[in-house]
Amino acid sequence: MAEVKLFGNWGSPFSCRIEIALKLKGVEYEFIEEDVYNDNKSPLLLKYNPVHKKIPVLLHNGKPICESVVILEYIDETWEGPSILPKDPYERAMARFWTRFLEEKCFPAMKQASWSTGEEQEKAKEEATELLKILEGTLSGKKFFGGDSIGIVDIVANFIAHWFIILQEITGLELLTQEKFPKLGQWLDDYLSCSIIKENLPPKDKLTASFQARIQAATTSK
Amino acid sequence: MEEVKLYGFGPSPFSYRVIWALKLKGVKYEYIEENLPMKSPKLLQHNPVHKKVPVLVHGGKPISESLVILEYIEETWPENPLLPKDAHEKAMARFWIRFAEDKYPTLNTFFRTVGQDQQLAIKEALKVLQILEDQALGNNKFFNGNTVGLVDISFGWLAYWFDCIEETAGAKIIKSNNLPRLHEWIKNFKQIPVIQENLPSRDKLLAYLKTKREKILSCIFIPNGH
Numbered sequence: 001m002a003e004v005k006l007f008g009n010w011g012s013p014f015s016c017r018i019e020i021a022l023k024l025k026g027v028e029y030e031f032i033e034e035d036v037y038n039d040n041k042s043p044l045l046l047k048y049n050p051v052h053k054k055i056p057v058l059l060h061n062g063k064p065i066c067e068s069v070v071i072l073e074y075i076d077e078t079w080e081g082p083s084i085l086p087k088d089p090y091e092r093a094m095a096r097f098w099t100r101f102l103e104e105k106c107f108p109a110m111k112q113a114s115w116s117t118g119e120e121q122e123k124a125k126e127e128a129t130e131l132l133k134i135l136e137g138t139l140s141g142k143k144f145f146g147g148d149s150i151g152i153v154d155i156v157a158n159f160i161a162h163w164f165i166i167l168q169e170i171t172g173l174e175l176l177t178q179e180k181f182p183k184l185g186q187w188l189d190d191y192l193s194c195s196i197i198k199e200n201l202p203p204k205d206k207l208t209a210s211f212q213a214r215i216q217a218a219t220t221s222k
Numbered sequence: 223m224e225e226v227k228l229y230g231f232g233p234s235p236f237s238y239r240v241i242w243a244l245k246l247k248g249v250k251y252e253y254i255e256e257n258l259p260m261k262s263p264k265l266l267q268h269n270p271v272h273k274k275v276p277v278l279v280h281g282g283k284p285i286s287e288s289l290v291i292l293e294y295i296e297e298t299w300p301e302n303p304l305l306p307k308d309a310h311e312k313a314m315a316r317f318w319i320r321f322a323e324d325k326y327p328t329l330n331t332f333f334r335t336v337g338q339d340q341q342l343a344i345k346e347a348l349k350v351l352q353i354l355e356d357q358a359l360g361n362n363k364f365f366n367g368n369t370v371g372l373v374d375i376s377f378g379w380l381a382y383w384f385d386c387i388e389e390t391a392g393a394k395i396i397k398s399n400n401l402p403r404l405h406e407w408i409k410n411f412k413q414i415p416v417i418q419e420n421l422p423s424r425d426k427l428l429a430y431l432k433t434k435r436e437k438i439l440s441c442i443f444i445p446n447g448h
Contacts, residue, residue: 051321051353065313067320074313093285093294100287101271134271 004029005059007045009036010202011210013159014068015056019200020155021072025081069099072152084152098138098145098153106131107159113175114167115218128175132184139183143190150194160184161191162201166208170215224281226251229265231258232422233430235379236288237276242375243292245416247299289319292372304371315373318358318365322376325350329384333391333431334438340393347395355404363410374411380404381411382421390431 006022006029008015022029034045034055041053048057048064058065058074065071076084085092109131112124138145145153160176165188168176178185191197228244228251230237244251256265256275268277268284277284278291280298285291296304306312328350331343354377358365365373380396388394398405411417 051357060310063310065310065317067317070313070316070320073316074309077309077312089294089297090280090283090285092297093290096290096293097285097287100290 003061005032006030007032007034007042007048007057007059008055009034011207012036012055013163014054016158016200016202017068017155018056018058018071018075020158020196021075021084023200024084024196025075025079027075027079069103069152069156072155076152082149084155086146086151095146095152099156101131101134102153102156102160106135106157110160110164110175114164114171114173125173125175129180132176132181136181136183139187144187150191150197154191157191158197158201161188161197162204163207166204167211170208170211225279227254227279228252229254229256229262229268229275229277229279231256231275233427234275235383238420238422239288239375239378240276240278240291240295241420242378242416243295243304243372245420246304246370247295247302249295249299289323289376292319292375296372304366304375306366306371315366315371318373319376321353321358322373329380330387332393332395333387333435336439336442340391344393344395348400351396351401351404355401359403359407361403364407370411370414370417374407378411378417381408381417383427386424386427386431390428390435 004022004027006015006018008018008031010033019031032042032044034041036055045055045057046053048059049055049066052066054066056066056068056071058071060074060078065074072084085095106128109124109128113121113128116124144150145157164176168174174180176184176188192201226244226249228237228240230240230253232255241253254262254264256262258275261273265275265277266273268279269275269286272286274286276288276291277286278294279285280294285294292304305315328343329347332340332347335343358373362368364370365377384396388396396404396408412421
């Protein structure tokens with residue numbers, strides 16, 4: 001029986017973050033695919049995450065941990081290997097600050113910019129652009145948000161590097177471009193070149209097809 | 223020892239989270255009251271991204287976002303620990319701290335609404351509070367167990383601000399008969415000397431909330447012919 005289990009979904013940026021972290025630390029785990037997008041959640045998932053009923057859930061020695069960023073901190077504290085968070089308390093506070101910024105501001109705005117239409121979309125595009133400007137600023141003099149190597153902020157920013165970029169290609173949105181954001185553009189190249197990232201992102205064609213199906217379903221149901 | 227400064231705002235429960243953590247750890251600090259909605263140049267310099275309080279400045283380095291500040295305080299001043307040592311228990315504490323943050327708007331919607339909207343908001347707030355009662359608190363005296371911790375501090379506003387918000391909005395949500403354990407936690411939390419000695423004036427808070435609610439309601443469109 002595997003000591004470490006991860007309840008996730010192939011297309012979820014949230015469970016992807018956990019796979020990146022576990023692989024970084026060299027932790028062996030069993031991945032349990034949850035059919036979340038069809039609202040077909042297993043009894044075990046509902047048992048281990050009764051409050052939110054969401055993936056990812058990490059199960060370690062039978063004990064569940066929920067919420068991707070909480071899991072990332074747990075992984076960093078439990079297993080040896082490359083650090084996910086810095087060691088210095090001030091640097092850790094900065095990492096946590098930017099992680100929250102990504103989660104609470106960037107993710108909702110970029111999601112809205114990708115999926116909404118009309119005036120709502122225009123507003124979301126403006127907001128997303130302002131947020132990207134702030135992110136661009138934080139990369140000054142750094143290869144990754146974590147410095148010379150990827151850290152928690154880079155891991156949590158996975159949705160920008162892969163999911164958002166793919167949606168941009170499908171929808172023709174041009175919010176995040178090399179011209180507008182050269183530092184983020186460079187970060188994208190460096191990030192996607194990291195083997196630990198490359199090997200753990202869902203296949204582009206599969207994700208593209210899944211997004212296209214969702215867009216189709218949304219337009220035909222109107 | 224490096225200088226510690228806290229930029230805060232009197233009625234803000236978020237500022238008090240930081241005050242309580244600093245006091246529980248016996249950390250000396252200088253408090254600077256921001257005259258919101260006007261923001262001082264220092265505040266804007268220290269928190270250019272969100273332009274909000276609280277901001278902790280330690281040895282000239284600023285940290286923003288109350289829950290980020292709490293973790294920083296815990297790691298910088300390890301005496302009187304406010305988080306469990308066990309990794310899984312610590313993860314559970316962080317889970318509930320996030321829950322406190324995520325559900326803060328839901329627990330406050332009834333303050334911003336009237337009539338049917340308010341009734342709906344109260345129902346939603348009760349669902350959240352029931353989760354706290356059953357799953358977060360359980361049979362413990364505090365969310366952290368026998369002693370207060372960061373989870374209690376994160377929910378601390380429920381022990382004092384919530385009752386003033388209820389009074390201002392004309393609703394009674396947390397009662398001894400519907401949420402007995404949470405009701406008891408409120409009593410216990412307020413009895414802790416550091417908490418008791420570090421709360422805003424009730425009169426001032428009520429006056430502030432009254433003005434705030436009046437402003438919010440004046441923006442709500444009330445249809446004709448009722």
